Amino acid sequence: MTGNSIYLPKKAKILKIREETEKEKLFEIILESGEPLGHDPGQFVELSIAGVGEAPISITSSPTKEGPSFELCVRAVGNVTNALHGLKEGDEVGIRGPYGTGFDVEKFKGRDVLFIGGGLGLAPLRSLINYAIDKSDEFGKVAVLYGCREPCEILFDDEINQWDELSDIDMHQTVDRCPEGVCWEGNIGVITTLIPQVDFDPETTVAAVCGPPIMYRFVMQELKKRELPDEHVFLSLERRMKCGVGKCGHCQIDGLYACQEGPVFNYADIRDVEEAL
Ligand SMILES: Cc1cc2nc3c(=O)[nH]c(=O)nc-3n(C[C@H](O)[C@H](O)[C@H](O)COP(=O)(O)OP(=O)(O)OC[C@H]3O[C@@H](n4cnc5c(N)ncnc54)[C@H](O)[C@@H]3O)c2cc1C
Ligand code: FES
Numbered sequence: 001m002t003g004n005s006i007y008l009p010k011k012a013k014i015l016k017i018r019e020e021t022e023k024e025k026l027f028e029i030i031l032e033s034g035e036p037l038g039h040d041p042g043q044f045v046e047l048s049i050a051g052v053g054e055a056p057i058s059i060t061s062s063p064t065k066e067g068p069s070f071e072l073c074v075r076a077v078g079n080v081t082n083a084l085h086g087l088k089e090g091d092e093v094g095i096r097g098p099y100g101t102g103f104d105v106e107k108f109k110g111r112d113v114l115f116i117g118g119g120l121g122l123a124p125l126r127s128l129i130n131y132a133i134d135k136s137d138e139f140g141k142v143a144v145l146y147g148c149r150e151p152c153e154i155l156f157d158d159e160i161n162q163w164d165e166l167s168d169i170d171m172h173q174t175v176d177r178c179p180e181g182v183c184w185e186g187n188i189g190v191i192t193t194l195i196p197q198v199d200f201d202p203e204t205t206v207a208a209v210c211g212p213p214i215m216y217r218f219v220m221q222e223l224k225k226r227e228l229p230d231e232h233v234f235l236s237l238e239r240r241m242k243c244g245v246g247k248c249g250h251c252q253i254d255g256l257y258a259c260q261e262g263p264v265f266n267y268a269d270i271r272d273v274e275e276a277l
Helices: 079-085 119-134 157-165 191-197 213-225
Strands: 010-019 024-031 044-049 053-058 070-075 092-099 112-118 142-148 169-175 205-210 233-236 264-266
Touching: 024 079, 024 092, 044 070, 044 079, 053 070, 053 079, 053 092, 053 119, 070 079, 070 119, 112 119, 112 191, 119 142, 119 157, 119 205, 119 233, 142 157, 142 191, 157 169, 169 191, 191 213, 205 213, 213 233
Parallel strands: 112 142, 112 205, 142 169, 205 233
Antiparallel strands: 010 024, 010 092, 024 070, 044 053, 044 092, 233 264
8 A cells, every 4th residue: 555545544633622412522633744634614534543443524623714623523323433532632543535525615605504403413514604604704694503302412502602692693503302400491393493483585595404314304395395496405414434435335325426426415416316315
């Protein structure tokens, strides 16, 4: 293997770890070379831990973030992610990428943007949300709809409060349920219950959607009721991935390679692809 092999991870160091919830941690990472990652919002990296394995993880920080480091928000679910949660600041990981087709920011510029995130789906959206905030003169109105199961699962809590205070962001949150004794003043109900609460013009609005697979069909039904054209909807779809670079075929959706043609797809391109949603 040569030093340029697409399968060879670059050495990187964990600069900071922040606990977001019981299951998710935010990792600030820097490549050993000190180079910026050079990603687009919606792209992912293959993160590896020596002796354990590799997993695809969305880049949650915006390319507009200062400095060469980048952030990954990771839920501990299996081999790699549990091993990562066991690491500490200063430890080494491997990084390949950035990979995949992210959100085409040119298609969002000059438009109003509606973000719809469910659970961990907020992680890839956060990259584009902060991009739109940092370059607010290039975007119209921004609305963020975020839902998770219970208040204890809310990610990026402090940051959401900051977004809420910005005059050009219309922030809405919901939880599916709120256990007795937990303080929650927001909406209760699935994420689709927030869509009728937002005022948007389907002609000038583009939506970015990411969440658990079950969410997409219901979100699309609500967006259709509001007459948002399919071409105005961009969805980030997760599939089992291995190589991340179009070689192994693990991520195929009816012949589409989610690791290269996605993970972000325009809804008009996948609405007739049976396995996509
Ligand atoms: C483009 C993309 C972006 C992603 N972004 C993020 C992100 O930002 N944050 C994040 O936390 N996760 C993200 N994921 C999900 C993450 O890659 C997976 O959860 C990954 O499997 C974790 O690796 P692991 O080794 O920790 O888990 P694994 O050991 O692979 O196990 C993960 C879970 O899948 C089950 N499983 C394992 N193998 C199989 C199999 N062959 N068939 C069915 N089930 C199986 C396990 O039982 C376990 O429940 C993303 C995935 C993709 C494709
Ligand atoms: S993950 Fe290997 S082809 Fe997509």
